[in-house]
Structures are given as structure tokens and as C-alpha cells.
Amino acid sequence: MDGIALRGITLEIKGVNRVGITHEVIACIAANQLDIIGMEVRPHYIYVKIPPVPASQITTIVERISQVSGVEQATVIPYLPAEERENRIRTILTTVSEGILLLDDQLRVTTINRAAQAMLKMEPGQLLYHSIEKLWGEAVSEIRRCMLEAIDLPSVPVSLLVAQKIPMTFVCSYHPIVSPEKSEQQGVVIVLRDHKQMQELLSTVQKGEIFTFDEIIQQSAIMRQCIETAKRIAKSDAIVFLQGESGTGKELFAKAIHFESNRAAGPFVPINCAAIPDTLLESELFGYEQGAFTGALKGGKLGLFEIAQGGTLFLDEIGDLPLHLQVKLLRVLEERRVRRVGGSKTIPIDLRIIAATNRNLADMTSKGQFREDLYYRLHVIPILIPPLRERKSDIPMLAQFFMQKVCRTTNQPTMLLSRSAIHALQAHNWPGNVRELQNVLERAVYLCPGNEILAEHLYLDIQQDVSVHEEHSSSQSSTLLREQMDSYEKGLVANALKKHASIRQAAAYLGVSHTAVLQKMKKYGLHLRN
Numbered sequence: 001m002d003g004i005a006l007r008g009i010t011l012e013i014k015g016v017n018r019v020g021i022t023h024e025v026i027a028c029i030a031a032n033q034l035d036i037i038g039m040e041v042r043p044h045y046i047y048v049k050i051p052p053v054p055a056s057q058i059t060t061i062v063e064r065i066s067q068v069s070g071v072e073q074a075t076v077i078p079y080l081p082a083e084e085r086e087n088r089i090r091t092i093l094t095t096v097s098e099g100i101l102l103l104d105d106q107l108r109v110t111t112i113n114r115a116a117q118a119m120l121k122m123e124p125g126q127l128l129y130h131s132i133e134k135l136w137g138e139a140v141s142e143i144r145r146c147m148l149e150a151i152d153l154p155s156v157p158v159s160l161l162v163a164q165k166i167p168m169t170f171v172c173s174y175h176p177i178v179s180p181e182k183s184e185q186q187g188v189v190i191v192l193r194d195h196k197q198m199q200e201l202l203s204t205v206q207k208g209e210i211f212t213f214d215e216i217i218q219q220s221a222i223m224r225q226c227i228e229t230a231k232r233i234a235k236s237d238a239i240v241f242l243q244g245e246s247g248t249g250k251e252l253f254a255k256a257i258h259f260e261s262n263r264a265a266g267p268f269v270p271i272n273c274a275a276i277p278d279t280l281l282e283s284e285l286f287g288y289e290q291g292a293f294t295g296a297l298k299g300g301k302l303g304l305f306e307i308a309q310g311g312t313l314f315l316d317e318i319g320d321l322p323l324h325l326q327v328k329l330l331r332v333l334e335e336r337r338v339r340r341v342g343g344s345k346t347i348p349i350d351l352r353i354i355a356a357t358n359r360n361l362a363d364m365t366s367k368g369q370f371r372e373d374l375y376y377r378l379h380v381i382p383i384l385i386p387p388l389r390e391r392k393s394d395i396p397m398l399a400q401f402f403m404q405k406v407c408r409t410t411n412q413p414t415m416l417l418s419r420s421a422i423h424a425l426q427a428h429n430w431p432g433n434v435r436e437l438q439n440v441l442e443r444a445v446y447l448c449p450g451n452e453i454l455a456e457h458l459y460l461d462i463q464q465d466v467s468v469h470e471e472h473s474s475s476q477s478s479t480l481l482r483e484q485m486d487s488y489e490k491g492l493v494a495n496a497l498k499k500h501a502s503i504r505q506a507a508a509y510l511g512v513s514h515t516a517v518l519q520k521m522k523k524y525g526l527h528l529r530n
């Protein structure tokens, strides 16, 4: 006997819709002293499941049912339609990669799929018919809201204590189960996604963005030394503190350290502390709970600490972190836990921190502009990236690299860099460092009429320190209007930066946002002098 016969025999009876026909079909089965173990009735169809019986007895029953008035046909089929539907749903539930939990109207777990068991590291028996509150804790309020208000709640971050009380973050969506007439709430479907897995998937998709130390162009002994140090400490989890003027390549170092580390499969999450307004910085870094403040997103928001779980959080321009957030950051580094804005519980973090600054933090510390305790907490492995003017032997290689890069991206034939151009580049002071060199070469490729870049195509004079800008503006009449306007703007921004201690103050003085100042600094290769 096959498995289906062992489970029972299903009969499909087709006929007219007549009052009493179902009763008469049942009577035929009862006359054979058989139980009915499952039944379904639909217009024109009756399905009956009976225990396994010998084939001869089935023939007798089918014949008897066929004689009932109104029955057109009686046949044996493998399953009840409901069993077939259930089988399909079970197959879907076991094959999807998302965790699925079905709850009844009392928020008790009625179904849990294989993926959810694996994510929660639980056996079905530990959850089935128990209230979800046991596992979800306070976060159950969102599930209740989904059911009572009959609304979908997508992307709700939840931190759950799974096996051995290990906290894990999940991204959940809640969907109400309502009756077909939409008159009553019958429960909730929870779709569960492992936050870490989602990030790993993302980083696999973004694999093209992997960055290695080999991509940092250098020839000088001092840069080789910086790279050796960075490679040596990459595998540890220690905080790296990158110091160097704007445009020296700090972000490149941070990325290369991340991709050389054991966290390379995790995300690399950069944040520029100077580019985000104070009011938003806290919630960007730490996230917030739903209802933490007016305008907060439904379901709350993950902070960058949580987004960087398993990977590296790169805190760029750390010197621009406001004092009240410095206190909060120090606590996170000490406790290795974050608390979302408006939240009561803390979430453990497992990531590496790399911080960078182009400012003199030691000096800022003595002036009370940066917390001394945080400074020492960050200063575990300092790497000082020297300005370009102190490693002029890097210039020819970098210049060639940028020139070829522009030619490639603009589909131009390769150009030559003349000896006179290299001399001029090496004689320049490079206040904007490698970023400025990149801009100079890009412009030279565009402005050079032939295929050899000469010193005159570099226009280094307009990149030079703009404190002399005012006296020289009339003598620049030969340069293009855009260049003159750029040069004027650069002068204004440079002067504002000289007069003020922070980018924020310079921005206030110029009457623009500090993000705008930051963009101008990048564009013109300017930096803040402390």
C-alpha cells in the first residue's frame, strides 16, 4: 500500500445541488461501518475522506453512492482539496528564505516555518501555542497595532534575545490577517529577515566596490610605512585613528583596512560628522524608536551603528562631532551597546570603528573643543597620513594615474605628461593634497589642445593660496569666466575658513549650510587650519 492509501481514501462526488444529497452520500458510507475522517462540500461537489479499505469494498461504496438520486459521478482522488491547498502553502513556507510566523487573534504562534526556526534558533515546540509577547517583549505593541488597526507595518527593526540569550537584530514586517468580509481581525503574519544576512547579501551584490591597499598609489617611503602599519593592524579589532589634511586619502585607508580585515564580508558604513546637521546626527548614528519625536518614521529607524553591525563604521571628520554626542559616543565605545533615541533598551554592537580627522584634535582637546577622554579612547592606533607637499616623490605616479583615468573615462587616447609639467607639479604646495592634484590633472586633460600636457596647461596659479586673490583678480582676465568665478568663490571660502575655528562657524559667517561649505572645500581642495 502506498502512503496515500495508508492515510485514507478520498472520494469526489459530482452531482446536482439538492437538499439532503450530502446526508444520503454519508449514509452510504455509514452502511459500510466506516468513519468519515475528512469532508468538504462545494457547489456540485462533495469530497469525503474515509479510512483505508480494500479495493473491493471501495468499488461497492462507489457503486452505492452512484445510485443516490442526483449523483452524476463518484471517483477516487488522492487528496481533499483543502489538503492539497495546505500542502502547497506548506511547501511555500518551507522554501522561502524569510522567516514566517502566523499568530492567532490572541497573538499566539500557530505556525512557524523552517527559516524562522533557524533564525530564532528555536524548536517549534518552544513557540507553538505560546504568546509571541514572551519573545518580542515590549515590541509586541507594534504587532498588536498591526492587528487592531488592520494595517501593514513594513520594516520594523526588532532586537530579540535568541538562543542562550544572544541579542540579534531582525527586520520584520507585520501583516494583519482579516476575515474575507474584512469584519474581524483573525491574527497577524510576521515576516522575519535577519539584518546581518541582509547586509551580507548587500555586500555580496556590491562586491565590485572592494578596495585594497594596492589601489593606494604611492612611491614615497613614508606612505609605504603608513600602508605597512595599516596592513599590520587591519586584522585586529582595535580602533584606528586616521589623521591627515583634507584630501590626503584617509577614506581610502579606512576602506582598505576594512577590506583587509576579518570584517570584510560585513558592511563598510561611512559617515561624515561635519556634513550632517547637528539635529539629525544623533538619530543618524544611534537610530530612534517609533514616536521618539515629531516626524519620526513609523516603526522607528536603524542607526548607523546597527547598520554597520558585523562590519566597520567610519566616523569621518570626528572633530566636528558636537560635544553632547561626544559623550554619547564615548559611552557606546565603553559599553559596546547603543540605545536608540527614545528607546529604553540597549542593543549590543559588534563592529570596528575607524575615526578620521583633518583637525588637530590634541589642540582642540586643550581648548575644550573636544573631550579628552574620547580623544584617548579613539587614539588607540593612530596613523598620520602626511600631506602631499611632504611626499613629493608620490606626485609623478599620482599625476600619471589621474591623467590616464580621465582619458579612460572620457574615451580619449592616452596623453603624455611633459617633464616641465612634472616639475611644476612638484614645485606646487598642494594645500588641497591629492584631491587638488586630481582636479588639476582633470582640468589639464580637458584644456590641453594636443596630446602632451605642458606646465602651462596645469593652471596651478589659480589653485595657489587665494589670500592674494583680491589683488590678482583683474590680471586673470584671460582665464575663463567660470574659472574666475570659481577662483573668487574659493577666496571667499578660504578666508572664512581662516577666520573661524570650525566649518560650522565658517558656514554661519558665509550664510550657507555647512554641507555647502564642505562641498566647496572638497571642490577647491581647501582645509580648515587649526
Ligand SMILES: Nc1ncnc2c1ncn2[C@@H]1O[C@H](COP(=O)(O)OP(=O)(O)OP(=O)(O)O)[C@@H](O)[C@H]1O
Pocket (backbone or CB within 6 Å): 215, 216, 217, 218, 244, 245, 246, 247, 248, 249, 250, 251, 252, 253, 316, 357, 358, 434, 435, 438, 522
Ligand atoms: N594615494 C592615493 N591614490 C589614489 N587616489 C588617491 C590617493 N589619495 C587620495 N586619493 C584620491 O583623492 C581623493 C580624496 O581622498 P579621500 O577622500 O580618501 O581623502 P580624505 O583625506 O578622506 O579627505 P577629507 O578629509 O576631505 O574627507 C579621492 O578621490 C581619492 O580617491
